[in-house]
Amino acid sequence: xxxxxxxxxxxxxxxxxxxxxxxxxxxxxxxxxxxxxxxxxxxxxxxxxxxxxxxxxxxxxxxxxxxxxxxxxxxxxxxxxxxxxxxxxxxxxxxxxxxxxxxxxxxxxxxxxxxxxxxxxxxxxxxxxxxxxxxxxxxxxxxxxxxxxxxxxxxxxxxxxxxxxxxxxxxxxxxxxxxxxxxxxxxxxxxxxxxxxxxxxxxxxxxxxxxxxxxxxxxxxxxxxxxxxxxxxxxxxxxxxxxxxxxxx
Amino acid sequence: xxxxxxxxxxxxxxxxxxxxxxxxxxxxxxxxxxxxxxxxxxxxxxxxxxxxxxxxxxxxxxxxxxxxxxxxxxxxxxxxxxxxxxxxxxxxxxxxxxxxxxxxxxxxxxxxxxxxxxxxxxxxxxxxxxxxxxxxxxxxxxxxxxxxxxxxxxxxxxxxxxxxxxxxxxxxxxxxxxxxxxxxxxxxxxxxxxxxxxxxxxxxxxxxxxxxxxxxxxxxxxxxxxxxxxxxxxxxxxxxxxxxxxxxxxxxxxxxxxxxxxxxxxxxxxxxxxxxxxxxxxxxxxxxxxxxxxxxxxxxxxxxxxxxxxxxxxxxxxxxxxxxxxxx
Ligand code: SF4
Numbered sequence: 001x002x003x004x005x006x007x008x009x010x011x012x013x014x015x016x017x018x019x020x021x022x023x024x025x026x027x028x029x030x031x032x033x034x035x036x037x038x039x040x041x042x043x044x045x046x047x048x049x050x051x052x053x054x055x056x057x058x059x060x061x062x063x064x065x066x067x068x069x070x071x072x073x074x075x076x077x078x079x080x081x082x083x084x085x086x087x088x089x090x091x092x093x094x095x096x097x098x099x100x101x102x103x104x105x106x107x108x109x110x111x112x113x114x115x116x117x118x119x120x121x122x123x124x125x126x127x128x129x130x131x132x133x134x135x136x137x138x139x140x141x142x143x144x145x146x147x148x149x150x151x152x153x154x155x156x157x158x159x160x161x162x163x164x165x166x167x168x169x170x171x172x173x174x175x176x177x178x179x180x181x182x183x184x185x186x187x188x189x190x191x192x193x194x195x196x197x198x199x200x201x202x203x204x205x206x207x208x209x210x211x212x213x214x215x216x217x218x219x220x221x222x223x224x225x226x227x228x229x230x231x232x233x234x235x236x237x238x239x240x241x242x243x244x245x246x247x248x249x
Numbered sequence: 250x251x252x253x254x255x256x257x258x259x260x261x262x263x264x265x266x267x268x269x270x271x272x273x274x275x276x277x278x279x280x281x282x283x284x285x286x287x288x289x290x291x292x293x294x295x296x297x298x299x300x301x302x303x304x305x306x307x308x309x310x311x312x313x314x315x316x317x318x319x320x321x322x323x324x325x326x327x328x329x330x331x332x333x334x335x336x337x338x339x340x341x342x343x344x345x346x347x348x349x350x351x352x353x354x355x356x357x358x359x360x361x362x363x364x365x366x367x368x369x370x371x372x373x374x375x376x377x378x379x380x381x382x383x384x385x386x387x388x389x390x391x392x393x394x395x396x397x398x399x400x401x402x403x404x405x406x407x408x409x410x411x412x413x414x415x416x417x418x419x420x421x422x423x424x425x426x427x428x429x430x431x432x433x434x435x436x437x438x439x440x441x442x443x444x445x446x447x448x449x450x451x452x453x454x455x456x457x458x459x460x461x462x463x464x465x466x467x468x469x470x471x472x473x474x475x476x477x478x479x480x481x482x483x484x485x486x487x488x489x490x491x492x493x494x495x496x497x498x499x500x501x502x503x504x505x506x507x508x509x510x511x512x513x514x515x516x517x518x519x520x521x522x523x524x525x526x527x528x529x530x531x532x533x534x535x536x537x538x539x540x541x542x543x544x545x546x547x548x549x550x551x552x553x554x555x556x557x558x559x560x561x562x563x564x565x566x567x568x569x570x571x572x573x574x575x576x577x
Pocket of ligand 1: 303328528
């Protein structure tokens, strides 16, 4: 049995199949490290096998920010870029496209030509415009992630997608008497606007979005409008990396 | 004058050695020190802003901390920050001598600069030629070493980087440098190839400020077989006269000269991908735009700020880049 695991900064995503049925699990990163891994010579090992519904996978392929911190037996690690590219190719059946992965802490734009990753962009240090940014802004506005992700109408122009400094701009808009709904739309638009030049760098009309933020339909809609293209969401977008690991050969 | 003269970048070192002085490249003094971060922080304590090039910070502290009393500063062709750095040195009673690689890339201008330097150090042509002859031998050996790096897969990217970069001052002792290099080449000759299964990479841009950059790339399966500017520091084209030599040296002139050089080497060295390093807050970062358009090869641009280990995010990107190249 094989399993794919994406050890992200905010959550761990696991994908495996039992009798051909897909199983997807999402666990908060901190509780994963606390509950499923034990510290042994500074290395961490999986000790709790209910993670895989009682099965013992003989092959685990891992990716993600935290993959180097884990020493899971029989694990092979692959880079996030490759994991996401494979996941997207497998789930869409496409061979030439741009994949935009918007995760908790980073954003990747990957160009795939003839089933090969030929270039990618990935933020170096800062988490601007990532899932974390949207979460922080939602918190300030007292909205849930679901509330925020449906807001597309009358976006207020927001320039900073910095996870920390974005806060003062959003508060400023609030004090200027803008409605929370319009500010929320502005936040979604700002995330999309930041991505557009990265996507435009590559000439392609087929764009897919993966990662947790792909569930935000407003961001997808702003991307589509901004690029004048039909930007599509990958099925189970937050599991794309784990699925790519599972499918990796 | 103290017999050791600091430099902020490669200068016509023949002139200084012909005058009987020793050179000390402050970049090497900084980054090879036991705790380069201390130098970085000292500059910040002195008032350098956080948003300022980490190399300049280190150059400043390294000169002051090691009692370097005279510094030849490259005021044109290297870094615009050097002007202010010179003023700071002057303020700290460090004697500064400017040297410029002229923006106008022609014989007349560079010849004027070299003659001024010779005059400043009372060097006559016969003495200069003796030193040139000696340096020519060392540089030939360096080129052999560099060639072996890409033709034999025995020399690490790091070792290539260190030998080439040290040619700006020959570690203050050209004779010893020559002997050591010769010994090392003989040692390596007896080794077997190590890097056959690695992905062949090139490195362009100013030297990395990360303290473990080359090890990181190697651990991820990359073999750097071309260090662009480091190779330039070793003056790869031998010319009959000193003026032509410093005209052919691509680093201080336009990006287009560098691109020609990079293109030739990519082909010759069978490089699969290029890592372009840019320093935070450095004007050269903009040149990335042209490099990407002109070079028909996958490029990964990475950015460094402080003399510290390669961060996790940069590591992830290098890893993905090497994996991508492996599959291409
Ligand atoms: S890295 Fe750039 S800014 Fe820093 S010293 Fe070099 S040229 Fe100047």
